[in-house]
Amino acid sequence: MKRERVELLSPAGDLERLKIAVMYGADAVYIGGKQFSLRSRASNFGLTEIAEGVRFAKQYGARIHVTVNMLPHEADLEGLKTYLRELERIGVTAVIVASAAIMQIAKEVAPRLEVHVSTQHSTTNSSAIAYWEKKGMDRVVLARECSLDEIIATTKASNIPIEAFIHGAMCISYSGRCVLSNHMTDRDANRGGCAQSCRWKYRLYENGEAIHDEADPFSMSSKDMMACRYIPQLIEAGVASFKIEGRMKSVYYIATLVKTYRMLIDEYYEKGVISEERMAYYEKEFAKAENRPSGVGFYAGMPRAAGHLYEESRNPLIQEFIAYILDYDEKTQMAYIEVRNHFAVGAGAEVFGPNCLNRPFVISDLFDENKEALSVAKTPMQRLYMKIPFSVKRHDMIRRRRSI
Ligand code: SF4
Structure with missing residues (x-):
């Protein structure tokens, strides 16, 4: 072959x-x-x-x-x-x-x-x-x-x-040979309905006796x-x-x-x-x-x-993805973005995209659509303007960066 x-x-x-x-x-x-x-x-x-x-x-x-x-x-x-x-x-x-x-x-x-x-x-x-x-x-x-x-x-x-x-x-x-979801929820995993019942949190009992710490639920994920x-x-x-x-x-x-x-x-x-x-x-x-x-x-x-x-996993969920770039004005260096997760002015961020590899910057200027200055973005899907000091493109993404 x-x-x-x-x-x-x-x-x-x-x-x-x-x-x-x-x-x-x-x-x-x-x-x-x-x-x-x-x-x-x-x-x-x-x-x-x-x-x-x-x-x-x-x-x-x-x-x-x-x-x-x-x-x-x-x-x-x-x-x-x-x-x-x-x-x-x-x-x-x-x-x-x-x-x-x-x-x-x-x-x-x-x-x-x-x-x-x-x-x-x-x-x-x-x-x-x-x-x-x-x-x-x-x-x-x-x-x-x-x-x-x-x-x-x-x-x-x-x-x-x-x-x-x-x-x-x-x-x-x-894979594909599970009826847990069918049994627990009447949703057929083999016809597209898996409810991921294996990832639920369970308390285990045998003959009425707890066999697992009740405060620490069991999961099969x-x-x-x-x-x-x-x-x-x-x-x-x-x-x-x-x-x-x-x-x-x-x-x-x-x-x-x-x-x-x-x-x-x-x-x-x-x-x-x-x-x-x-x-x-x-x-x-x-x-x-x-x-x-x-x-x-x-x-x-x-x-x-x-x-x-x-x-149960105790890892706190870290929301790395903060915004999606919809447009960019090369003259003003302002990106028109769609917010995905909370962030604040002063935070470290990086842009990545099909032709851009993790370019770091500090979020310095943020405005709403009426050009009012903001210190935080906290509403997912809200459209804002953000200064990015280098050229970016539509479809690039902005994520949190722990160190600049
Ligand atoms: S994800 Fe969990 S509940 Fe769904 S088919 Fe797989 S093992 Fe079964």
Whole structure:
């Protein structure tokens, strides 16, 4: 199999996030339509939005994958053929599918669409991949429960492209094989309704006796996966696509992760090595996206207790993302911004963007839309003017900086 340069595959929950992912460096973006998709509740992508996303991505040479990954009951199949034909017609590259029925129908009615076997299939070995290859599938997304050694061995033994998760949330249960949410809330995790019941706080009792400190609730949540240290080995093994989890995540999260992985991957292709110092830098950048504790998932083998958050996390939530840049006047050096989190004049900040890397400054001048001076910004989504002493662009982002 010819080895292509690895694809960086970003999630997006709406058009704004799709465009941010593409502008910040994703090679491909996966989205869920309003129909036939898990997380359909979270999706804003009707066919019109998907078509606009495809047009936008093409300008940057990027591709759009659409999840059609529900496990359909009989009534759910209605309209599927028309939907698949429409996705093919508007230029979607691939559908990500979990159901064998949908795979077969997609191949019959929309032969130009690639069909990628969803991670919901829990594919963990090369024999399973050979099976999917025989069925005409174009790519397999491995289960998140594979170790690095398994990913390498499986990829080397396979004839079709392999996609592996490199970052994002993990299920405490085997991915896609959990009925906790169904049981607790009547919301079906396999039809897009997971209520993340594993992350709730529980008090544990046995025969009426508390078996866990009642003041210290128990949770079953996993640490998030961050596999950046394995990128060089995964590239060398020939993994075709690196997938970031998180269609529900914010524009800031997507921008931070995509930009940082873009830099890391490009640096590896350029230099053939990532030094320890550079890897530490990238880890620090990833940590700016979210301060939920992270681990390496299954990359180093079966996660032990340290890979889970059995106790409620006591990390205070740090809101790093303070504003989104809507416009910039080069003459006055005033940026028109949209506030995302509280900040005050005098605070250290940095700007990052598709073409801007962490430029620091101190917030000195802040005005409302009536040009009244302000000392703090405290209302999310409020539009204000802020002085930034260097050139910035629309779609750049401002985040807190601890030291200038
Ligand atoms: S309840 Fe938790 S473990 Fe189950 S599917 Fe949802 S996120 Fe995964």
